[in-house]
Amino acid sequence: MIVSPIDKVLVVFLILFTCFSGCISEDPEQDKLVILTYDVSALSGSMISNFENNTGLEVQIIKVDDAGSILSYLIQNKGTDTVDLAIGLDNTYISTAMQLDLLEPVEVDKSHISGYNSSMEMQALSPYDGNLAIPFDMGFICLNYDSSIVDGLNFSHPTSLWNLTEPEWKGKVAFPSPITSSPGRGFMLATLDYFDWRNGTDSFGNWWNAMRANDxxxxxxxxxxxxxxxxxxxxxxxxxxxGDAHITVSYCHSPGVESWYNGNWTKSSSLDIDKASFFQVEYASAIKGGNSQFAEKFIEYLISPEVNSQMPFENLMYSVIKGENLPEENGYRFNSVIPSNPANISYLDIGKNIETWLELWNEAMIKSE
Structure with a gap:
């Protein structure tokens, strides 16, 4: 058969068009990264825009209330491609996510993250150093007190958790629930170590019940x-x-944040009671069913020195980068305590026992005197 030049052109055009159309995504979602998080301040508009401009990916953020809500959302949507990346699960929740097979491994360079060989007091890789969860910020959870009132005259300085069960502290202490709050959960875990849970949980339950009785x-x-x-x-x-509580649970560097915002002044201080603080690390994790390559790109961006070094300003937490610290300006670092003897509970122990511990806590809080 003889083919005319015009027919040849048409055939070539059709071949090219077919190939080209097959290479272009018909799905507008293909170049979208979906991030599940709570209200992480570090994920600012400019930070997201820079990532989008550098990668060509569009970022969609799903915001929930807290770390517990992140886990609940992932459980409810397990097996779907709803989420690519979760940002905000911490070492009190991450083992549960692993046990439920919610996370996808990623390959990112962690050599610049503070680890076991770091000279820093905080080592971001110490709770978990695998590839299912990558640290992006950290800090110690502990009791904060109002130093203008807890001055040794109006209120005495607590030196033991049992002091908080005494009459002067009746109705003057506020705690976030460990069931719904990651700082609350971290503090509850600290009290387990404080009361030596490995040798029984009676003292743990008795203290929480005494706190309930003390309003x-x-x-x-x-x-x-x-x-x-x-x-x-x-x-x-x-x-x-x-304003009815003079002690609460926050971060040991929260007074430093207060000072930084207030021009080197704060009335908030941290209580450094042995085993009453908990080292929290927050993670970014690729989610099974999602696009792990897109998630990996964002994690690399999030832990890059130029982005992560800004955590003390952007997310009011410590950076995980080796050699980074809180800024000295306006008393930020000066008013931020590093606990001398924090609690030590592994993420594996947490994963194995957390449901039992939460049940014990709940029983203590509803048990009558």
Whole structure:
């Protein structure tokens, strides 16, 4: 058969068109990265825009209330491609996510993250150093107190957790719930180590029950506890402030944050009681069923020195980069305590026992005197 030049052109055009159309995504979602997180301040508009401009990916963010809500969302959507990346699960939740097979491994360079051989007091890779969860920020959870009131005259300085069960502290302590709050969960875990859970949990339950009898204020999350009830922080300038608690659970560097915002002044301080603080690491994880390559790109960006070094400013947490610290400006570092003897509970122990411990806590909080 003889083919005319025009027919040849048409055939070539059709071949090229077919190939080209097959290479172009008909799915507009193909170049979209879906991130599940709570209200992580570090994920600012400019930070997201820079990533989008550098990679050509569009970022969609699904926001939930807290780390517990992230885990619940992942469980409810397991086996789907709803989420590519979760940011905000910490070492009190991450083992549960692993046990439920929710996470996908990633290959990223962690050599610049503080680890076992680091000289820093905080080692981001010490709770977990695998490839299912990559650290992006960290800090110690501990008790904060209002130093303008807890001054040794109006209120005595607690030197033991049992001090908080005494009459002077009746109704003056606010804790976020360990069921719904990651700082609350971290503090509950610290109390388990404080009361030596390996030799029994009776003292743990008795203390929490005594706190209940002493009218401890239990809130659903950190914000309500710190902003609404605590007298030592910025909450007095927020709507809905009550100010009925002089001690609460926050971070050991929260007084430093207060000082940084207030021009080197704060009335909030941290209590350094042995085994009453907990080292928290927050993670970024690729999710099974999602696009792990896109997730990996964002994780690499999130832990890059130029982005992660800004965590003390952007997310008010410690950077995980070796050699980084809190800034000295306005007393940020000076007013941030590093606990001398924090609690030590592994993520494996947490994963194995957390449901039992939460049940024990709940029983202690509802048990009558």
């Amino acid at each position: 401890v204020i239990v809130t659903s999350g950190w914000s309500e506890s710190y902003e609404t009830h605590y007298t030592g922080g910025y909450g007095e300038y927020t709507e809905g402030y009550i």
